[in-house]
Amino acid sequence: MTARKKRKPDLPSFRKPPVIEVVCGIKFEPLKDLRIPHIGLFWNNVRGEFPKCEHAPPLSFGPDVIDSATGLPVPRVWLIDPSDERLIQIQRDVFFYNWRKRENKKTYPRYKTIIKPFRKNFKLFRDFLGEHDIGNLNPTECELTYINHIPQGDSWHSPADFGKICPDFNWRSSITRFLSLPSHITWRTSFPLPENKGFLNIKLEHGHRKIDEMPILVLELKANGLGADKSLNAIWKWFGLAHEWIVRGFVDITGSSVQNSVWERDDSLTG
Secondary structure (H helix, E strand, C coil): CCCCCCCCCCCCCCCCCCEEEEEEEEEEEECCCCHHHHHHHHHHHCCCCEEEEEEEEECCCCCCHHHCCCCCCCCCEECCCCCEEEEEEEECCEEEEECCCCCCCCCCCCCCHHHHHHHHHHHHHHHHHHHHCCCCEEEEEEEEEEEEEEEECCCCCHHHHHHHHCCCCCCCCCCCCCCCCCCCCCCCCCEECCCCCEEEEEEEEEEEECCCCCCCEEEEEEECCCCCCCHHHHHHHHHHHHHHHHHHHHHCCHHHHHHCCCEEEEEECCC
């Protein structure tokens, strides 16, 4: 009798997760023949879904983003959907797809509804490069980032309460301490992904929300890497691994009380 394969447990999930932005990205060897008019041509292919266009500074200012004819950096281009929630980012060495929460908009729409259009639009971009002989796309690294905003009042009121959000960061209060409560904190840590496929980087930072200056904790979980196999199949497997580590890592470092009372953990949900 053959043994049954043990079913992998479902990922934890929340009805009201604090995530306000998800970034899926692939970095690749610079496409030196890629020009702004080319990106305009590609925009025509997706303009029905992303009708707005903006320029942004390059994510890096190395020689690979400098145009040899002008000596100026080739800008990063944003293609934005009508809701302003989703966008494609393109520059000579990156292709990113973002979901971002807008004021009075719906909450996080689940990973499956983000990774699927990312894959679709990345294929459109690869096909476009081939059709116009711009160059081969040779991936070097992948990125998956979740950014969470935790407003003051959601289980914390002062730096003394940070341990309720992230128990691993617990400020020891004592009347004998010389130091008072910190006015600002930045905490970073990193964990290796399996099989040398990169790292999960976690950052907790004290800040303020732009729309109303509400004090917030910004909790960022970013997976970077890929591994020796850089095929498309390996890329999509990497994103599955990165997503699992981000979700399980988020649960591992945050407190059970805030998970249940504020974010309403419900593992019967999917994505």
